[in-house]
Amino acid sequence: MLPEWLLPALVITALGLFAIGALRRILLWRAGRPEPVSLIAGLMAMPRRYLVDLHHVVARDKVMSNTHVATAGGFVLSMLLIIPVHVFGLDSRWLTIPLLAATVIMFTGAVFVYRRRRNPPARLSKGPWMRLPKSLLTFSVSFFLLTLLASDLLPENFGHWVLTGVLLIGVTLGLAELLFGMGWGGPMKHAFAGALHLAFHRRPERFGGGRSTGLKPVDLDGMLGVAKPSDFKWNQLLGFDACVQCGRCEAVCPAFAAGQPLNPKKLIQDMVVGLAGGSDAHYAGSPYPGRDVGQAQGNPHQPIVDGLVSAETLWSCTTCRACVEECPMMIEHVDAIVDMRRHLTLERGETPNKGAEVLDNLIATDNPGGYxxxxxxxxxxxxxxxxxxxxxxxxxxxxxxxxxxxxxxxxxxxxxxxxxxxxxxxxxxxxxxxxxxxxxxxxxxxxxxxxxxxxxxxxxxxxxxxxxxxxxxxxxxxxxxxxxxxxxxxxxxxHHSTFINELVEQGRINLDRFKGGTVTYHDPCYLGRYNGEYESPRALLAALGIQVSEMERSGYRSRCCGGGGGAPITDIPGEHRIADMRVDDARKVEAETIAVACQQCTAMLEGVVEPRPEIRDLAELVADGLVVDATPASTATAGPSLAEEVH
Amino acid sequence: MWPDSDLKVASLVSNGQHPKSGRSRRASQDARAVELALKMTGRAARVIHVGTGHRDSGLGQYLGMGLPEITLLNADENADAVPVLVDHLKGTDLDIVLTGIHAEQGEASGMVPYLLAEHLGWPLVSHIADIQKVEGGKAEVLQALPRGQRRLLRVPLPFIATVDNAAAEARQYAFGAARRGKLVDEVIDAPVDQARLEWESHPAKPRPKRLHVAKAKSAADRFKAATAKPQGQGGSVLRDGTDLEKATAIMDLLISEGVVR
The missing domain is CATH 3.40.50 (Rossmann fold)
Structure with missing residues (x-):
């Protein structure tokens, strides 16, 4: 047999290396600017935030959610049991059998991870992430068998030292990925950074069903925006490090889909490069459309723009918040982008295209058009x-x-x-x-x-x-x-949609049935994702007798019209126009009318070349359907046609 | 070539006024003068203002273009800017002084650069679009003429130039730079503008505009009337002749107008 001390030594070494790596990582985050957080309360709230809030987002993909529960749950449980069993040598069936069960659960999860990785969707990062399912399998299998061999569940001398040796190699590999890698920037970093990110999130109001979408104010006497990675608040840096590179943000980003040079996942990874120092040569996901990977270089004290990311990347964002809504790690992409834009505008005076003119008009005339x-x-x-x-x-x-x-x-x-x-x-x-x-x-x-x-x-x-x-x-x-x-x-x-709906519910206005054809509803980002109002507009449409034929992306997943965040002003070129893609969504459900609830969306969608569905604001639809009381009662006497159409 | 560290360029700036809201701002032509100075000498560009300027006025917006400082010659509203500037400029070793064509508020006579040139004995170039290079004590200045024409002038240093709207647009001003820039006060002796004290001023009344009535019968005539050149000028109509002759005539015109060189 191999020496008894080998396995405990391995586990302890791995734990030690993890601790050193973790400390180093924490120091990297602390290079950011201070932001007070409640240490104890945050850590106490973390398990609930993880199990409830985070899984609420992950569970939008049921298979992946279950996979993650099994893998992560199995891993955490096995790690907790490995320490007493293999480090302290406690030989009790009360520990061994649960450990065996935990590794089996983890193994099951890892199989699903492996299956997904065999033909991964484009949004997933490759590179070291392709290795991860194998490491998970190795870890679970090795620890299962080793535990089994070391326990008294099998007859004496069942194992062979060769087998034990092979298993120890497996254990080493598994520990290297799962503990060493966690502290030293491997794929498993997400578990460690993610847990702390949940604990010290900059918008704790988001947990427990809350909403926090307003931008944080800037102290105009202090630092204006973010020039270099160390200008971010420390918990923003921590947030970047929590990214699992699942690419859900990339899949929903309208600018990415339009071929503009923005990919939220790559942006966050570039911020990680910035906080840790180095280049993006090891990044193995989709690039910014039209830009090569490997050019970005940075460190915490080097300017971000034109080193790590180009200014066009930052100005491509429509601030639609689809990425934030979709991120299972609850990373705040939009905050980071606006922070960096602040530096460009307030310090460098480099707002592109019509940006400077619009700001000038706002300063001089209080309206963006200079009227x-x-x-x-x-x-x-x-x-x-x-x-x-x-x-x-x-x-x-x-x-x-x-x-x-x-x-x-x-x-x-x-x-x-x-x-x-x-x-x-x-x-x-x-x-x-x-x-x-x-x-x-x-x-x-x-x-x-x-x-x-x-x-x-x-x-x-x-x-x-x-x-x-x-x-x-x-x-x-x-x-x-x-x-x-x-x-x-x-x-x-x-918002007027909520208000009009209230008027209808209170019976203060009466509506006729809508007589047009198929209607779909486009959720404005700033009404839906920013403020959670999905119901009133639909209730209002229902009151008009409209059965909304929903587009594939509606509600919290609604695709932006391209009009937010000053994007039409900065106008960064792409391959398509975001508004065209949105109208295509409506064409797919054969809508003849797109009901909107925002004048910006109206302008953007109506800018799409005809033939296209008609664009009508809710207020216009309601105003057309208003039944004004038949004024001189004599004209409308008894009979079913009480409400004649009034124009 | 630019920025040229040996060159000493100053821009004279005034407080502007937005045409729609009447709010204080950087004056559009003066800002172009600052832009040109920044292009030629970088952050060494000097900027001078006569008045009771403070940071919240248009001066802050000039600072926001990235100027480290503005020399503020303190003078109250009744002061005459010309003698103040003459005194100040005599004591400097400037090569080029840039100004706008006229101010956006106040007297806005457009006389300041001419009076300065007279008192200093420097040449004045009006309506410039750009300064292309400075070599051997002479500057190559691009002067803007009507209808987009340009004329290249060679002017000996030092000189005064007024910057036309055809010059490069002023860069965006940044809040941070405006906050950092300094107003360097200089206490000077500012004589009161006696002549102006006697003037009475009223808000301008919008004058009725004479409508240009096109006495045209057809749409084509109206179109012609709307798009015709403002003043009748020489030229020739080529109806006959070969394509080559016509092309040559066009080419000659382009060369004489300086469009093609």
Missing amino acids: EPNSRMNWAADLALPLMADKQEAEVLFWVSDGCFDMRSQRILRAFVKILKAANVDFAVLGNEECDSGDVARRLGDDATFQTLARHNIATLSKYRFTRIVTTDPHAFHVLKNEYGDFGGHYDVM
Whole structure:
């Protein structure tokens, strides 16, 4: 037989190496800027975050979810039992049999991992990840057999020393991958970094069914944005390290699909290269479309742009948050991208294409188009809208948004006013006092201009009394609801889809049945993923008698129209247009009308060449279907056709 | 070639005003002058402002273009900028002084560069689009003429030039750079502009514009009227002749206009 001490020594060495590697890794993360976290509470919350929140995301792929439960659960359990059994030599059936069971569970999981890796989808990274299922199998099989041999479950002298020797090699290989690799940047790093990432997540509100999507404010007297990896908060760096390279982000990214030079997975991996130092030569996944792998080099103190990533990569993002929604590790890609954009805009003054002009306009005229600030109400010259300045008080403050300058959006605004009037809502607008919400400025990285606009708007809003703000623009909705709070503006904000649906439910407006053909609904990112409103628009469509034929990607998986995050302004070229791909989605379900709930989506989708489905905002559909009470009762006497169509 | 570290270039900047909102900003032509100075001398470009400037005005936006500092010659609103600038410029060893064509607010007479040139005895080049090179004490200056024409001038240093809207657009200004840049105050003796004190000023009234009525019968005539050259100029109509002759005539014109060289 081989010497008794060999196996314990192996396990202890592996554990020791893991500990050294882990410490080294922690020091790498600590190169980031400080961010206070609650150490104990975070660690205490971690198991629940892992078992519930993370698995909630993983479970969208049932097979993979079960595979992971078996593999990871089996591994953690076997590791916990290997220490007493093989290191301390405790020889009890109460330990040995569970250890055998754990390795069998792990083996079963590993078989499924292996099967998936035989023909892996394009989104998965190859390279060392192809080795992982083999390592998992080796680890589980070797420990199963060794445990069996060492136990008293088999007759004495059953094993042969050759067999034991072979198994020890297997054990070594398995330990190398699973413990040494975990600390030293192998594929298993995700387990260690991921666990801590869950514990010290920068948005703990996301766990337990919560939502946290507003960007974090910038201290304008401090560092402006992220220039080099060490400018990230330390727990952002930790978050990057948690990436498992599953590529789910890549599969849903609209910019990647359009052939623009962005791949969220590669971006996160480049950040890992940056925090650890080195090059991306070992990256084995899909590249940024049109860019070669192997060019990126960096270290924690070297500028990111034009070393690790190109500026076009950062400006390709539409901030649609599909990657964040899909990431099983709950990594915050959009935060990182906006952080780096802030540096480009606020420090370097390098916002591409129309970016500089739009920001200039926002600074000079409070609207992105550079229109006369006193012409905000021209669209409603004939509507006699009540002004807040006159009324001082209203139930609903209608936030008009910059749609007032755009002729297509004006049709949506007018439709909404028609509904408000039909329902006798007590409302008022700010008129020329309103400024741009700051959404575009902020997402183009100009937090200074965003803060100026936000403070101005908050000061204006504080002059008046209202119960809620309603807007037809999901971007303004998001910013008012989730991002003004940091500057002292706390409001009850509602998107018009929610508000109109409420009016219908309360019976304040009556709707006729919609008479068009097939209708599909496009979820705006800033309404859906950012604010979780998927139901009201659909309920509203149902109230119009429409049975929505859902596109393949709808709800939380809705594909962006390409209009968010200033992407139409920075306009990074790709092979396709994102809006074209979205309209193709609608064509696949043979929709004749795409119902939308955002003026930006309207503009983007209507920019697609005809023939294509008609693009109608919910407000327009509802306004067309409004049944106005048959005014002189004499015309509509008894009979089934009580509500005649009124145009 | 650029930036040239031996060259000393200064831009004179004023506080601009946005045409729609009336807000303070960097003046568009002055910003182009700064852009040109930055191109020629990098961060060594000097920028001078006369007035009671502060960071929140357009001056901050000039600083945001990446200037380490702006020399601020402190003078109140009634002061005459010309003698202040003459005093200051006499004490420097500048090669080129760049200005806009006229300010966006205030008097906006466009006279400052001419008066400076007169007092300093320097040549003045108006409406420049670019300075291409400086060699042996002479600069090759590209002057912008109407309808996109350009004229190359050779001007001995030192000189003053006013920068046209045809010059390269000013770079984006960055919040961080504006925050870092310094306003270096210089206390100077600023004489009051006596002449202006006597003036009365009123807000400008929009003058009715004479509508250009095209007395045309057909759409083609109206099109012609809308697209015709603003002023009648010489030229010839070639109806006969071979293609080669016509092409040669066009080529000659392009060469004489400086489009083809």
